[in-house]
Amino acid sequence: MKRIGVVGLGYVGLPLAMEFCRKNLPVFGLEVDETRVRQLRRGRSYVSDVASSELAGFARKGLFTASADDRGLSACDAVLVCVQTPLRKTKEPDLGRIVAAMETIARRPRLGRLVVVESTVFPGATEEVVLPILSRGGRKLGRDFFLAFSPERVDPGNSRYTISNTPKVVGGVDAESTRRAVALYERIVARVVPVSSARTAEMAKLLENSFRAVNIALVNEMAQSCRRLGVDVWEILAAAATKPFGFMPFQPGPGIGGHCIPKDPQLLTWKLKLLNFEPRFIQLATAINGGMPAYVVERIGGLLNRLRKPLRGSRVLLLGVAYKAGTSDYRESPALDIMQLLIEAGAQVSYHDAFVPRLRLAGKAFSSRPLTAAALRRADCVAITTAHAGVDYARVARAARAVFDARNATAGISRRNVETL
Numbered sequence: 001m002k003r004i005g006v007v008g009l010g011y012v013g014l015p016l017a018m019e020f021c022r023k024n025l026p027v028f029g030l031e032v033d034e035t036r037v038r039q040l041r042r043g044r045s046y047v048s049d050v051a052s053s054e055l056a057g058f059a060r061k062g063l064f065t066a067s068a069d070d071r072g073l074s075a076c077d078a079v080l081v082c083v084q085t086p087l088r089k090t091k092e093p094d095l096g097r098i099v100a101a102m103e104t105i106a107r108r109p110r111l112g113r114l115v116v117v118e119s120t121v122f123p124g125a126t127e128e129v130v131l132p133i134l135s136r137g138g139r140k141l142g143r144d145f146f147l148a149f150s151p152e153r154v155d156p157g158n159s160r161y162t163i164s165n166t167p168k169v170v171g172g173v174d175a176e177s178t179r180r181a182v183a184l185y186e187r188i189v190a191r192v193v194p195v196s197s198a199r200t201a202e203m204a205k206l207l208e209n210s211f212r213a214v215n216i217a218l219v220n221e222m223a224q225s226c227r228r229l230g231v232d233v234w235e236i237l238a239a240a241a242t243k244p245f246g247f248m249p250f251q252p253g254p255g256i257g258g259h260c261i262p263k264d265p266q267l268l269t270w271k272l273k274l275l276n277f278e279p280r281f282i283q284l285a286t287a288i289n290g291g292m293p294a295y296v297v298e299r300i301g302g303l304l305n306r307l308r309k310p311l312r313g314s315r316v317l318l319l320g321v322a323y324k325a326g327t328s329d330y331r332e333s334p335a336l337d338i339m340q341l342l343i344e345a346g347a348q349v350s351y352h353d354a355f356v357p358r359l360r361l362a363g364k365a366f367s368s369r370p371l372t373a374a375a376l377r378r379a380d381c382v383a384i385t386t387a388h389a390g391v392d393y394a395r396v397a398r399a400a401r402a403v404f405d406a407r408n409a410t411a412g413i414s415r416r417n418v419e420t421l
């Protein structure tokens with residue numbers, strides 16, 4: 001394998017490109033966003049898990065090239081596709097970027113090239129959508145190109161499990177494609193797990209993320225149940241987690257976010273509905289998780305009520321808008337829904353998030369406020385929506401007039417006006 005192409009240099013593609021560079025394999029990164037390309041060329045990373053110094057070092061050595069010009073793909077023996085696969089407003093999958101990426105790859109052919117889809121897609125998409133594009137003009141699978149699906153398992157902000165020590169599932173559309181894709185990933189991953197088909201690998205990814213969505217929903221429902229029962233969900237979770245078998249702890253929170261957990265189960269739902277099957281667990285989980293921001297806002301309203309303040313006109317400071325700790329990614333973040341609901345209720349909302357200096361919400365620009373004693377005093381209520389490491393939540397709990405903690409960051413601090421989920 002001489003040169004690897006990575007199409008789409010985002011949260012998935014950029015760390016993957018770096019992993020190949022670490023093994024001295026040259027990578028050509030194709031990225032349509034020219035601002036991102038300019039940043040990369042200046043040696044600046046926009047993904048929290050990729051260090052700018054390492055990126056710049058690989059670029060200097062000629063191991064990593066980023067470009068918006070697809071000509072570089074012609075020299076790539078393997079091309080890994082990591083573009084977004086969002087949902088439309090109608091909850092149908094939008095594979096437009098996958099289609100565009102594959103058309104670009106097909107325009108820059110190379111005999112015997114391996115193409116791997118890493119973006120999350122519905123079961124069957126690699127065979128039903130990608131294969132026909134690569135086969136155009138009489139090109140033949142197994143001779144002109146090979147094709148596999150291998151789901152990315154990147155966990156932004158997780159330094160314990162990285163690409164190299166997280167097992168990688170690989171399924172080709174034929175046996176030779178699987179074999180070649182396994183050989184490629186064995187260069188960078190300690191354990192590669194071949195499965196019988198691309199469809200199997202696609203479904204494995206959707207099971208993993210549906211499992212998370214359903215279990216998070218269960219524990220979110222538990223949080224609401226515990227409140228009615230007058231018991232502390234966090235204490236109950238800690239107690240249950242002492243069972244050494246048959247229990248896996250999940251944490252309640254303000255909802256689910258990011259480009260995976262809210263979206264992936266919908267990809268499966270969409271496909272199953274075409275087959276006249278309703279996946280009920282997923283639908284229930286979607287409803288429970290989707291209701292959490294409103295539940296949090298209701299609880300903030302209750303907390304303010306204790307201070308004899310209505311939501312309208314109250315100053316609410318949100319701590320953390322990223323969809324989870326340790327990342328700058330705020331796509332689909334439930335904190336945004338909370339912000340929106342608070343604004344609709346007439347609250348004056350601001351936020352602090354060291355990872356997200358600026359954001360746009362409903363056409364309005366917001367910027368992160370410094371977390372000072374004055375900012376805490378000014379706020380009528382501080383709501384912890386993402387518990388990033390490095391924030392002194394004990395100080396927050398002491399300094400603020402009222403704290404609603406949806407992430408249990410202030411665990412163990414007893415104060416009259418601290419409420420947890």
Ligand SMILES: NC(=O)c1ccc[n+]([C@@H]2O[C@H](COP(=O)([O-])OP(=O)(O)OC[C@H]3O[C@@H](n4cnc5c(N)ncnc54)[C@H](O)[C@@H]3O)[C@@H](O)[C@H]2O)c1
Pocket residue numbers: 007008009010011012013030031032033036082083084085097100101104118119120121152153154155156259260
């Ligand atoms: N973010 C995660 O934690 C994560 C984890 C596992 C799987 N995934 C899946 O991986 C895929 C990518 O997600 P992401 O978070 O990296 O998205 P992202 O938005 O961070 O990155 C995608 C990049 O692809 C670029 N792009 C789009 N179309 C292109 C094209 N035709 N040619 C070249 N570049 C193109 C975009 O400009 C963008 O920079 C999605 O399917 C997602 O569901 C994401």
